Every structure is written in C-alpha cells, then in structure tokens.
Amino acid sequence: MSKGIVKEFDLGDGRKVTVETGRLAKQADGSVVVRMGNAMLLATVVSNKEAKEGTDFLPLSVDYQEKFSSVGRFPGGFLKRESRMSEYEILTSRLVDRALRPMFPDDYHADVQVIITLISGDPQVQPDAMAGFAASCAITISDIPFNGPISEVRVARIDGKFVINPYTADLERADMDMMVAGSDDSIVMVEGEMKEVSETEMLDAIRFAHEAIKIQCKAQLELREMCGNKEKRTYSHETNDEELKAKVNAFCYDKAYAIARSANPNKSARGEAFKQLHADFMATLSEEDQASKAGMIKRYFHDVESDAMRNCILAEGNSSRWS
Numbered sequence: 001m002s003k004g005i006v007k008e009f010d011l012g013d014g015r016k017v018t019v020e021t022g023r024l025a026k027q028a029d030g031s032v033v034v035r036m037g038n039a040m041l042l043a044t045v046v047s048n049k050e051a052k053e054g055t056d057f058l059p060l061s062v063d064y065q066e067k068f069s070s071v072g073r074f075p076g077g078f079l080k081r082e083s084r085m086s087e088y089e090i091l092t093s094r095l096v097d098r099a100l101r102p103m104f105p106d107d108y109h110a111d112v113q114v115i116i117t118l119i120s121g122d123p124q125v126q127p128d129a130m131a132g133f134a135a136s137c138a139i140t141i142s143d144i145p146f147n148g149p150i151s152e153v154r155v156a157r158i159d160g161k162f163v164i165n166p167y168t169a170d171l172e173r174a175d176m177d178m179m180v181a182g183s184d185d186s187i188v189m190v191e192g193e194m195k196e197v198s199e200t201e202m203l204d205a206i207r208f209a210h211e212a213i214k215i216q217c218k219a220q221l222e223l224r225e226m227c228g229n230k231e232k233r234t235y236s237h238e239t240n241d242e243e244l245k246a247k248v249n250a251f252c253y254d255k256a257y258a259i260a261r262s263a264n265p266n267k268s269a270r271g272e273a274f275k276q277l278h279a280d281f282m283a284t285l286s287e288e289d290q291a292s293k294a295g296m297i298k299r300y301f302h303d304v305e306s307d308a309m310r311n312c313i314l315a316e317g318n319s320s321r322w323s
Helices: 087-103 128-140 199-226 242-261 267-282 287-292 294-316
Strands: 005-010 016-021 030-036 039-047 060-066 112-120 150-158 161-164 174-183 187-194
Touching: 005 199, 016 128, 016 199, 030 128, 039 128, 060 087, 060 128, 087 112, 087 128, 087 150, 087 174, 087 187, 112 128, 128 150, 128 174, 128 199, 150 187, 150 199, 161 199, 174 199, 187 199, 242 267, 242 294, 267 294, 287 294
Parallel strands: 060 112
Antiparallel strands: 005 016, 016 030, 030 039, 039 112, 150 161, 150 174, 174 187
C-alpha cells in the first residue's frame, strides 16, 4: 500500500490528533483518516460535476456510521449485516450537516455526499467531536468548491476548567458540555447542555472552543498544501439575469419591508401578502417572460423577502411579533 500524507497537531494539552490521506478511498473526491488515541474516523466526500436539471438548492447528504467492527464485533444471528442508523448516529450526522452546509457556495447545486465512518473505537474518545473536522478535511483537500475549512469541537467545563474534546470518563464530571462549530473567523453552530451558567461563562466557553477551531482550520489548510493545493472545480449551476434581479429588488423590496413591518401577527396573513406581492410583480412582465424566467424570479423574490424580513427585525429591535 502506498505511503499516505500525514498532518499532526496538538489539542493543547499534549494529546495528538493525526490526519492521513492518500491510502484509503482513493476514488473519492477527498478522503482522510483522522485519529485520536485509538479512535479512527474515515471521512469521504464525492460530488457530481453537474447539477440535476431544475435543482435550485444544495443536495447535500451527510451520514455518520459506527461499524460493529470498530469495537471488534461482527453482526451475527439472522441478520448478518450492519443495523440501520441509530439515533446517536443520526444526530451526529445532523451536527456535521449544520456546520458544513452554510460553507458551500450559494450557487453550487451538484449532489454532494459525505460519509464519516468510525473504523476503530476508543472507549475514552468521543468520536462525534471529531466527525465535523474529518468531514471538512476531506472536502478541503478535494476539488469541490467550499468556503471553508470549518471544524467542530466539544468544549466541556470540568472541575472549573475548560477542556477541548475531553475523555469520556472526565466528561461525567462536567457541568457544561457543548459542541461548537465554526471557521477561522466565525462561529456557525452551537449546541449543548449545561447547568445554570451566566452569559459571560457561555461566551468564555465559545471563545475557548474557537481558539481550538482556528488551530484545526490551520491544520487543514496545511494538509491541503501538502497535497498539492488541488484547484477547485469550475461550475455553472445557475442562470442569472442581473437586470431582472435589480428590477425585482426595485419593485418588491420596499413593499416587502412594509409587509414585514406591519403589526399583523398572523403568519398566514403575512404569507398571503407576500404571495400577492409576487403576483403583482409577475403581472408587470410579458407572458413569455413569466414562463421563461419564473424560476429566476422566484429565487430573486425569496432573497428580497428574506432580506426585508431580516432587516426589519434588526431595525425595529423587536422580533416578538414575527413569531
């Protein structure tokens, strides 16, 4: 078997994390094996070159799987195969999905499949804390367009001190347990549980996690450079008309803002008002343009509606009526 490319970094307390690529899953667009202790995760990513016709979103699927063989067991009995995904695996998949999805370009609509597999288990290492990092590594070294890297870490407060990706035994003493995902310059997702803590303590935990995330993002960029800095693929998954976009914005934005600002607390009524605004704009176009540009108009109108609602909430300073 050919020799792989290995990158290693320290979690800050002497524990090492290694990332290796080039030995397993070579036919994937990107693949890595991430190791901490005896826990090993294989992350692979593949993506179509072209988007399916009519697709106006990112068809991303993320699957986290823990193989029986990772703990030295093999399925037996009547069903000699892996069982379907457990609730824990589904929730871990969603944690990774939520961190990755915002980092793809808005106009990238090709199918993307990310699979993270636990191939070796360690009772003292929580693999869900490494899954997001492994997935991002695989995408970062591939040619798939990606505005990352990102990483995901578990931050826990144990005996009054913050710890990144703590051992399972130590986690039992934690009064704060959070998963934090982010890029080098921002946080994209926070989820966790804790006993009562102040806002300052929560922010301190997120800042502590972000410093670890920065180290892991830097390691991914260095790994990408070690792999030859593969050029990201070119793509054209959207047809755009800047003149039409400006026309939609000019006609709809102020009216959409007024709808958002209205005192009507009924969500259904606001929805009907936005629907009528869309119909009013369509009425200004020829039948030919209505038929040929309906998809673009729908996309541009959605952006205007979203911007108007968001800007209104920020400007008015009270979101209670938009619930």
